[in-house]
Amino acid sequence: MTKPAKSPDRHTFQAQGYIxxxxxxxxxxxxxxxxxxxxxxxxDEENIVDPEWQKDNMEYDLRSTEWIVHKVQASxxxxxxxxxxxxxxxxxxxxxxxxxxxxxxxxxxxxxGGIVANxxxxxxxxxxxxxxxxxxxxxxxxxxxxxxxEQQTQHKESEAFVGxxxxxxxxxxxxxxxxxxxxxxxxx
Numbered sequence: 001m002t003k004p005a006k007s008p009d010r011h012t013f014q015a016q017g018y019i020x021x022x023x024x025x026x027x028x029x030x031x032x033x034x035x036x037x038x039x040x041x042x043x044d045e046e047n048i049v050d051p052e053w054q055k056d057n058m059e060y061d062l063r064s065t066e067w068i069v070h071k072v073q074a075s076x077x078x079x080x081x082x083x084x085x086x087x088x089x090x091x092x093x094x095x096x097x098x099x100x101x102x103x104x105x106x107x108x109x110x111x112x113g114g115i116v117a118n119x120x121x122x123x124x125x126x127x128x129x130x131x132x133x134x135x136x137x138x139x140x141x142x143x144x145x146x147x148x149x150e151q152q153t154q155h156k157e158s159e160a161f162v163g164x165x166x167x168x169x170x171x172x173x174x175x176x177x178x179x180x181x182x183x184x185x186x187x188x
Contacts, residue, residue: 004048004063007117011041013124056093058086058105058180059115068174072119077160079116081168083128085175086112088165090183094176104183109164132163 015037022029047053054060062068062082072079090104097103107115113125120127162168167182175182 002064002066005069005119005121007121007123009122009124010114010118011037013126056098056103058091061178062115063118065178068178069119072116076157079120080128080131080161081171083112083116084132084162084164085167085171091180092183094179094181131161134158134161
């Protein structure tokens with residue numbers, strides 16, 4: 001295990017949007033509201049070093065395991081596929097005691113986006129949130145030719161994105177290697 005990955009931009013998206021709206025309206029931002037986001041950042045920093053929080057916590061395992069952090073940083077498609085897998089699924093540590101106690105781990109879509117942003121060490125949850133929801137219409141050849149190489153590359157990447165809750169074989173295998181299993185949807 002290595003030092004857990006974290007994004008310096010985590011917990012900034014909503015606060016920055018709020019400040020911008022206040023500026024546009026000519027109002028002073030409410031410090032209590034801004035402190036809420038600062039508190040979230042502090043809570044994350046406290047959690048990540050808390051042995052109790054780390055225990056049977058897939059977020060900790062993901063953020064502190066070098067090989068999987070590297071895979072997320074090396075491929076936007078892999079990062080999105082991991083985000084999608086975390087959404088709407090429950091996971092269990094592949095060990096006897098967590099299985100017997102039926103200990104489960106899950107995360108909201110926003111939390112899943114935040115986990116991936118932390119693993120990328122850039123951005124915030126919004127960079128991944130709802131990334132599996134996309135327009136699947138093909139781009140007309142006349143429009144395609146007007147796109148820049150960067151736009152064409154981004155479009156090709158997004159074609160490999162999967163919907164929230166979908167678990168690709170690669171992600172399922174990597175989570176198993178990490179010590180986690182995806183619980184079947186109907187397992188109560």
